[in-house]
Amino acid sequence: MRAVTLGPAGTYSHRAASAVAEDVDFRESVTGIVEAVATTSADRGVIPIENSIEGSVTESLDALAEFEIGVVREIVTPIRHALLAQSGEFVTVASHSQALAQCREFLEAEYPDVDLEPVASTARGVELAREDPSVAAIGHPDNASNGTELRILAEDIQDRDSNATRFLVVAPTDERSKAGGKSSFVVYPSENYPGLLLELLEAFADEDINLSRIESRPSGERLGDYLFHIDCEAGMYEGRTERAFERVESIARKGWVRWLGSYDTEHVLY
Numbered sequence: 627m628r629a630v631t632l633g634p635a636g637t638y639s640h641r642a643a644s645a646v647a648e649d650v651d652f653r654e655s656v657t658g659i660v661e662a663v664a665t666t667s668a669d670r671g672v673i674p675i676e677n678s679i680e681g682s683v684t685e686s687l688d689a690l691a692e693f694e695i696g697v698v699r700e701i702v703t704p705i706r707h708a709l710l711a712q713s714g715e716f717v718t719v720a721s722h723s724q725a726l727a728q729c730r731e732f733l734e735a736e737y738p739d740v741d742l743e744p745v746a747s748t749a750r751g752v753e754l755a756r757e758d759p760s761v762a763a764i765g766h767p768d769n770a771s772n773g774t775e776l777r778i779l780a781e782d783i784q785d786r787d788s789n790a791t792r793f794l795v796v797a798p799t800d801e802r803s804k805a806g807g808k809s810s811f812v813v814y815p816s817e818n819y820p821g822l823l824l825e826l827l828e829a830f831a832d833e834d835i836n837l838s839r840i841e842s843r844p845s846g847e848r849l850g851d852y853l854f855h856i857d858c859e860a861g862m863y864e865g866r867t868e869r870a871f872e873r874v875e876s877i878a879r880k881g882w883v884r885w886l887g888s889y890d891t892e893h894v895l896y
C-alpha cells in the first residue's frame with residue numbers, strides 16, 4: 627500500500643500517514659494528494675481536514691468536492707507545536723498557515739515584532755530554518771534532530787492544550803465502505819430558495835441522525851452559490867442513512883450529491 631501526503635518528510639500529515647501505510651510519498655499541496663489518488667498514481671491519500679483551533683482546511687474541502695474520490699478512514703491526532711531555529715536571533719517565523727494561526731497568542735506575546743511567513747507545510751518551514759539563521763519554524767519537535775541540528779526554543783506553543791487535527795484518508799471510490807459510525811457527503815443543490823437548507827437538515831433530523839458538521843463552500847460557479855459538506859453520525863449500512871441520502875438526492879436534483887464514505891474515527895497518538 628502506497629500513501630501520499632503533504633511533504634516534505636516531518637509534517638503532521640506525514641505522521642498521520644505513517645499510521646496508514648509504510649510506504650509514504652509526498653506532494654506539495656492537498657489538491658496534489660487528492661489528484662494523485664483520483665488518477666490512481668497512489669493507493670491512499672492522507673489530508674488534513676479540520677483543526678480544533680483554526681477550523682477547516684478549505685483546500686481539502688474543495689479538493690474533496692472537485693475530484694471523484696472516496697473517504698475510507700478518519701484519523702484524529704493531537705498537535706503539539708515547537709519553535710525551532712538555529713538560535714534565538716531570528717526575525718521571521720515560517721510555517722503552515724494553520725500552524726501559525728494555532729500559535730497566534732504565543733507569537734503575539736513572545737515575539738510581537740517577528741514577520742510571519744506562511745509556507746506550504748510545517749516541514750517546509752523547518753527546511754527554511756535549517757538553511758537560514760534568520761528564520762525560525764513552527765513544527766513537531768522531532769524535526770529538530772532530522773538533519774542538521776536545530777534548537778528547540780519553546781515547546782507546546784499551541785494556544786490550547788487540546789489542539790487536535792482531523793485527517794481523512796482518501797481512496798478510489800470503489801473502495802468506499804458502508805460500514806462505520808460516521809458518513810460524509812458533499813451536496814450541491816444548484817438552486818437557492820427559502821427553506822432549502824432547512825429541508826436538507828430535516829432529511830437527517832427526521833431519521834434521528836445527528837450531524838457532526840456542516841460547512842458551506844463557494845461552488846465557484848457564481849457569487850452566492852454554495853455547496854455543503856455534511857458529516858453525520860450514522861453509517862451508510864443503516865436504512866435511516868440510505869433514506870436520508872435519497873431525500874437529499876431529491877432536494878439536490880438540479881445539482882448533485884456525493885456520498886464520500888462511511889468510517890469510524892481513530893485516535894492516533896504519536
Ligand SMILES: O=C(O)C(=O)C[C@]1(C(=O)O)C=C[C@@H](O)C=C1
Binds near residue numbers: 674677683722724747
Ligand atoms: O504542515 C503540516 O505539517 C501539515 O501536515 C498540515 C497541517 C494542516 O494543514 O492543518 C496539519 C496539521 C496541523 O494542523 C498543521 C498543519
